[in-house]
Amino acid sequence: MDSVTLKKLKEKFSDLILEVIEFRGELTFIIKKEDLIKVCQFLKSDPELKYNFLSDVCGVDFPQKEKRFEVVYNLYSVPNRWRVRLKVRVREGESVPSATSVWSAANWMEREVYDMFGVKFDNHPDLRRILMPDDWIGHPLRKDFPLTKEEITFGYNKDEKPEILE
Amino acid sequence: MKTKQYEIEPISEDTLIVNMGPQHPATHGVLRVVVELDGETVVKATPVIGYLHTGIEKTMESKTYSQVIPLTDRMDYVANLSNNLGYCLAVEKLLDIESPPKAQFVRVLLTELTRIASHLVWVGSHAHDIGVATMFLYAFRERELLLDLFELVSGQRMMTSYFRIGGLAKDIPDGFDSKVKEISRVFPEKIDDYESLLTKNRIWLMRTKGVGVISKEDALDCGLSGPILRGCGVRWDLRKSNPYSGYERFEFDVPTGTSGDIFDRYLVRVNEMRQSLRIVKQALEGIPEGDFIARVPGVTLPPKEEVFESMEALIFHFKTIVDGFCAPRGEVYHSIESPKGELGFYIVSDGTPKPYRVKVRPPCFVNLSALNKLVSGRLLADMVATIGSIDIVLGEIDR
Numbered sequence: 233m234d235s236v237t238l239k240k241l242k243e244k245f246s247d248l249i250l251e252v253i254e255f256r257g258e259l260t261f262i263i264k265k266e267d268l269i270k271v272c273q274f275l276k277s278d279p280e281l282k283y284n285f286l287s288d289v290c291g292v293d294f295p296q297k298e299k300r301f302e303v304v305y306n307l308y309s310v311p312n313r314w315r316v317r318l319k320v321r322v323r324e325g326e327s328v329p330s331a332t333s334v335w336s337a338a339n340w341m342e343r344e345v346y347d348m349f350g351v352k353f354d355n356h357p358d359l360r361r362i363l364m365p366d367d368w369i370g371h372p373l374r375k376d377f378p379l380t381k382e383e384i385t386f387g388y389n390k391d392e393k394p395e396i397l398e
Numbered sequence: 399m400k401t402k403q404y405e406i407e408p409i410s411e412d413t414l415i416v417n418m419g420p421q422h423p424a425t426h427g428v429l430r431v432v433v434e435l436d437g438e439t440v441v442k443a444t445p446v447i448g449y450l451h452t453g454i455e456k457t458m459e460s461k462t463y464s465q466v467i468p469l470t471d472r473m474d475y476v477a478n479l480s481n482n483l484g485y486c487l488a489v490e491k492l493l494d495i496e497s498p499p500k501a502q503f504v505r506v507l508l509t510e511l512t513r514i515a516s517h518l519v520w521v522g523s524h525a526h527d528i529g530v531a532t533m534f535l536y537a538f539r540e541r542e543l544l545l546d547l548f549e550l551v552s553g554q555r556m557m558t559s560y561f562r563i564g565g566l567a568k569d570i571p572d573g574f575d576s577k578v579k580e581i582s583r584v585f586p587e588k589i590d591d592y593e594s595l596l597t598k599n600r601i602w603l604m605r606t607k608g609v610g611v612i613s614k615e616d617a618l619d620c621g622l623s624g625p626i627l628r629g630c631g632v633r634w635d636l637r638k639s640n641p642y643s644g645y646e647r648f649e650f651d652v653p654t655g656t657s658g659d660i661f662d663r664y665l666v667r668v669n670e671m672r673q674s675l676r677i678v679k680q681a682l683e684g685i686p687e688g689d690f691i692a693r694v695p696g697v698t699l700p701p702k703e704e705v706f707e708s709m710e711a712l713i714f715h716f717k718t719i720v721d722g723f724c725a726p727r728g729e730v731y732h733s734i735e736s737p738k739g740e741l742g743f744y745i746v747s748d749g750t751p752k753p754y755r756v757k758v759r760p761p762c763f764v765n766l767s768a769l770n771k772l773v774s775g776r777l778l779a780d781m782v783a784t785i786g787s788i789d790i791v792l793g794e795i796d797r
Contacts, residue, residue, distance in 0.1 A: 255728040256491055284618050287733065290757035292746055306731050306744065306759070310618065310632065313639045317731065337621025340767040348455075363448035363796060373456055373755075 234259075234314045237281055245271060258317060265320040265328050272334045275307060275316070283307040283316060286331070289341035291349040293375045299323050301351050305331065327352040348373035413441055416778075420449050424527045424782040427792030431769070433781065440781060443773045445766055450796040458756040462722030463489050464563060466756065471557040473758065474794040477516040479508050479548070480736040482561040485756075487642055488732035488743035489563045492725050493697060498689045501565035502644040507578065507681035508551070508560065509643075509734075510674040514585070515544040516737035516789075517667045521592060524664075524786035528605040533595060540588050547577050564698040565691025578682050582675055589671055596664070606660040610772045610784035613658060620768040624739025624761055625666040626788060630658035636735040643734075647684070648677045660787040667789075697723045722751035738762050738789055760794040 238259060241249065248271065251262040263271055275283040287306040294300050299321040307316050320328055330353040331338040342353045343362040350371040353359055361368065370377055419430035428449035434442040454473060458466045470481040483505055490496065497505070522537030545555040550571055552560035560567050596602045612622070614630045627634060635652040637645040653669035655662025691698050699718055704711035725747040733742035739761030746755040765788050772784045 256494060256730050258730060260729070285623075286621050287740060288731070288742055288744060288757065288759040290744055290755075292755045292757075304744065304757075306742065310634050310639075315731065335621065336619050337764055337767070340763065341621075361448075363451045365448070372453060377456075379460070 234312070237275075237314060237316050240278065240281060241271070241275075244274060258315065260317040260319060262319045262321065265322060265326075268318070268320055269329050269331065269334065271318065272305070272331055275318075276334055281309060281314075282311050283309045283314075285310050286335035286337045286341070287315075289331070289338055289345060291345040291351055291373065293349060293373065295375045297321075301326075301349055303328050303345060303351060322351060324350075327354050329354050330356040332356060347371070350374070412436060418781070420446075425785060426523065426790055429766075429785070429790065429792055429795075431781070431785070433778065435778060438777050438779075440773050440776055440778055443770050443781065445769050447763075447766070447792070447795055450792045452797065454797040455756055455758065458753060460752065462751045463725060463753060464722060466753065467562070468557065468559045471559055472793060473760065473797055474516075474736065474738065474741075474762070474791045475556060476519045476791060477512045477737045478556060478558045479512040479560060480516075480734065480741060482559060483509050483643065484732065484734045484736065484741045485743050486561045486563050487734065488730055488745050489725070491730045491732050492728065492745055492747055493563070493694075493723075494726075495564055495692055495694050495697065497565045497643075497692050499644070499686045500688045501690050501692075503681050503685045504566055504570055504690070505561060505643050506645060506648065507678055507685075508548075510677045510681070511544050511547065511578075511581070513674045513737045514671050515541050517671050518544075520667060520737075520786075520789045521596075521664070524783075524789075525596060525602070527786045528783050529601050530596060530599060533592065536588075536592065536595070540585070543581055543584065547574075547581065550574065550577060562691060562698065564694055565689070569690045570685075575682065578678065582679050582682070585675055586672070589668060589675075593668060597668075603661065605780075605783050606664060606787075608657070609660050609776065609780045610787055611657065611659045612768065612772055616771060617658065617768075620771065621764040622739070622768055623764070624735070624737070624789075625663050625670065626739070626765055628652065629655040629663040629666050631656050636733060636740060640733075642732070648680050650674075650677050660783055663787050724749055724751050725753075733759065736761055738791070738794075739765060758794075758797060760797065762788070762790045762792075763795045766790050766795060 241261060248263055248267040249261055253260040275281055285308040287308045290304050292302040301322050303320050305318040322328055328351060330342055340362060342356055345351050346359055347361045347364050348371055414435045416433045416435055418433055419425040420428040430446040432444045432446060433440055454469050458469055467482055467485060470485045471478040473481050518537040518541045522534040525533035548558050549555045552558040612630060614632055617627050617630045631654050633652055633654050638652055650673045653666050655666050695714055696718060700711040700714050705715045727747055727749045729746045731742055731744045733740045741761055742759030744757040745753050748754040773781050
């Protein structure tokens with residue numbers, strides 16, 4: 233963990249940061265979704281920080297909370313070798329601004345979050361399902377997705393009468 | 399029937415849409431690419447993935463921390479030990495424990511051999527794709543040596559699951575040293591052989607030089623990592639920049655390219671094999687005596703001799719197997735340099751014996767997402783070479 237990121241972000245966005253978590257030497261900032269792009273832009277373009285590499289975007293579902301989805305951004309700074317994590321929390325049905333304008337790597341990662349959790353991303357160039365079939369119903373990584381239900385892959389064709397052998 | 403349909407509107411009337419895959423020998427699995435062609439030039443390439451989606455991340459949520467390890471094998475199935483290592487290190491970070499030095503040395507040694515095995519599969523299949531068919535046989539012949547060693551240590555050729563949280567599953571067996579020594583004796587000249595077959599080969603050069611080029615800035619922006627990024631000239635290797643499992647002890651170089659084309663990626667990978675051999679040599683000489691797994695009661699299993707003699711150890715053994723262990727609340731992200739790039743594991747723990755959420759950051763997934771940038775404007779035949787050069791494993795992309 234590095235103190236420069238903590239100091240800089242606290243100076244610049246003291247009113248936007250909802251929470252700072254430090255755990256096992258990793259730094260997590262929880263921010264409002266409206267400020268996400270602003271913070272991302274700053275982290276990427278600041279000459280001291282240079283978080284130029286988006287490692288991962290992922291979703292986490294907490295169905296018992298009011299804002300049930302967390303969208304997590306793991307950033308890396310190749311010149312400084314630092315890591316930082318940004319988090320936004322959203323309700324079901326709420327959308328998150330897309331980070332594709334900051335890092336194009338976010339494209340497929342956000343598609344995966346949309347596919348698995350149903351979190352929509354504003355201004356995403358190509359928001360389609362990525363791993364699941366296009367006509368799939370539901371979002372499998374949500375905690376309330378039924379585990380025991382099995383999809384019928386091949387159904388009996390009801391429109392045609394069954395052939396009766398005499 | 400659930401289908402993966404993908405309709406694409408052609409840009410103009412003159413273009414033609416061609417489906418490549420999901421069954422196609424050059425897509426290395428079940429990748430489908432919808433290619434829009436203008437004559438023989440690729441206008442747009444859209445990868446369609448998910449045919450091998452098995453819900454590994456969902457399954458992980460219903461397993462205890464130790465039961466997840468075999469699942470990681472099935473993601474990148476040509477570099478299993480790297481996956482094991484990435485996951486185990488992430489859980490160790492969550493638990494704040496460290497594996498003993500002996501385990502660290504063996505881990506480094508085996509993951510470096512895995513890197514060689516993975517690069518061998520790449521160089522063999524990629525050369526086969528673009529017209530040097532003999533290479534495939536040579537690469538797979540030498541890979542057998544490595545798989546034999548993996549079988550010796552873990553009992554499995556591919557689905558090894560040899561690493562455990564806190565160390566190794568069991569001590570290294572007799573005959574390990576001689577086997578590794580044979581590998582480090584045989585391989586240098588074999589790698590020279592590959593180079594003499596490919597590096598100045600006219601067909602190889604024509605198919606790889608100046609093809610699939612991406613610039614440094616674009617590569618970082620697209621999140622590319624591993625040999626494909628180093629081929630553009632970015633000297634970034636997690637083993638050097640954020641060392642894990644004691645990599646700071648070993649001397650090795652990080653090979654980089656300059657032009658960012660397929661040929662440079664090839665050179666990077668071949669040189670990485672040489673560097674891996676260097677690390678293997680140092681690691682084998684340095685393996686210290688001692689425990690092969692950390693002694694953390696409740697997390698790691700007690701030594702087998704104690705289980706046979708002491709009641710307490712037997713209870714711990716039983717409880718650890720049946721109940722697993724509770725990890726502290728929190729979340730960690732740990733990434734390692736897998737043969738394909740940055741392999742990351744993001745684990746969220748809610749204090750129960752099962753991980754609340756495991757997110758894998760598969761390097762191939764992100765690397766493949768830049769395919770359109772690599773191929774658009776080039777010929778269709780270059781597409782086969784470019785897909786091969788990314789070194790994708792669909793098991794990891796689709797999970």
